Amino acid sequence: MFKRCFLSVFIIAAMLIADQDQVQIELQITYNSPAEYGTPNCKVSLKNQTQTVQVKDGDMVNAGKYIISLESKGYQNHSDEISITKDNHKFVFAYQFIAVKRKISNKIISSVTGKVITPDTITVNDKPLTKDLELLPGQYDFAITKKGYMPMRKIITILASDKEFVLEQKLKAYGPSTEKPKDLSHAHVVLKLVSDFNRKPITPDSSTLDGKPFVKKKENAEIRTKNTNPTLEIKKRGYYSIIEYLRVHRGEKNVIVRNLVSKPRKFQVNIVSSSGKSLTPQQLKLGKQDIRYAQHIKPGKYEFYASIEGYQPIKKNIEVIPDEKPYVIHEVMQAVETTKKK
Structure with missing residues (x-):
């Protein structure tokens, strides 16, 4: 998942004068954060007793002792002493950038007034969002509640950066014709089963979530649970049984579709x-x-x-x-x- 960084920099001409003491530098730069969480730019410089220059992969540099410095926004900077000798036609320097955590703040806006409001609760992966919370780049499950407003739950990607991450969302206020607030303490699970025999909906002999039976409603079955990782078990005569762990979200309708496979x-x-x-x-x-x-x-x-x-x-x-x-x-x-x- 690591992505090679192509460095775009300016080279001081004095360091690139072709002579027999020059060595090609190969930079193998990687990141411990997946590419989908931001494509970073990095800067690499070499410093000796007389000058500091920026270099890119493939440049020719004079042999000698240097301090190499690497910088990339959202990642820890790094410096190291290196010695480039003319014995080798290529000098390879490998380094992996380590992502830094980002501070998290919020800006929740009312759909009625357009102004910032203070939510009753904000959670990240079902844990309260605190003032001192810092997160690494990645995907997180944010949930926001406010009395008089529809609860919001969303998977949000935090990219690599050296700046504070602001959770900016708009909450929709309840109106006269709006449904009642959702119950964020439970997950609504809807089970839909299809037979591989005729590709039609099928009713199981038994279907349970954490041992509790689903309630039959038309062609589907439904149940409510507080557990966000419940165990699903399905049995049907003539079909292979299903036992698996689910990942469901509270305050949402979680539709689970499964294909029942018939036995020989x-x-x-x-x-x-x-x-x-x-x-x-x-x-x-x-x-x-x-x-x-x-x-x-x-x-x-x-x-x-x-x-x-x-x-x-x-x-x-x-x-x-x-x-x-x-x-x-x-x-x-x-x-x-x-x-x-x-």
């Missing part, structure tokens, strides 16, 4: 003659699949085919639905009538 189903094929004699088909297929030695089949729609010499073949469409019971195919084969010679 055991099946039996019983082919008999018109007299009830058990027959062993020479060909036995579901679609193009030979099932003479198979024991399980994936639920779905198939064309069943069975044939035995001396009998009329059987060809029909079947639908194997998800279930725990074996799927039984029972068919009667009719013998082929033969004409006797006179």
Whole structure:
């Protein structure tokens, strides 16, 4: 995730006069903060007894002893003593910038007056926002509440910078036709299940969140919870069970959509003659699949085919639905009538 820094600087001509003592400098600069949290610019300079110059990757510099200094806004500055010798045609200097924390302040504005208001609560990742709070670059879950205003919850990205980060948001005031304030103490969880068998909504045999059953509402199921990391468990006959940990947000409608995967189903094929004699088909297929030695089949729609010499073949469409019971195919084969010679 680290991104190479391409340094844009001015070079003093005196340091770049081509002679046999010059060495190419290679700067391998990385950052401990992901690129999506800001693309920083850095400045690198070399200082000796007579002068200080800025350099970039690939520059030619005279051999000698220097103090190399690195600066990048939002990151810790660094200085180091280096010795560049003419024995090597290239001098490699590697360094990783360390991001610094940013102070956090807020500017919450009323949608009615357009003026700054003082919120009742501000939380960061469910912890109170304090005056001395400092955060590293990254993504954070901010929540703001104020009596008479709609609560706000938003994932906000804090970029790398040496300046204070101001959380500036506008809160919408409740009006006569506005809904009642949301309950930020609970998360509203809506569960939607779809079967892989027919891609249609499906009702489970049981669905719980932290052991508490969901309440059925139309095609979905709903529940409220205070836990932001609850355990979801779903069971349905003929399908694989689901057990997983969720991440939900209080004060919000959290829609959870899951695809239930049907289990392969055991099946039996019983082919008999018109007299009830058990027959062993020479060909036995579901679609193009030979099932003479198979024991399980994936639920779905198939064309069943069975044939035995001396009998009329059987060809029909079947639908194997998800279930725990074996799927039984029972068919009667009719013998082929033969004409006797006179």
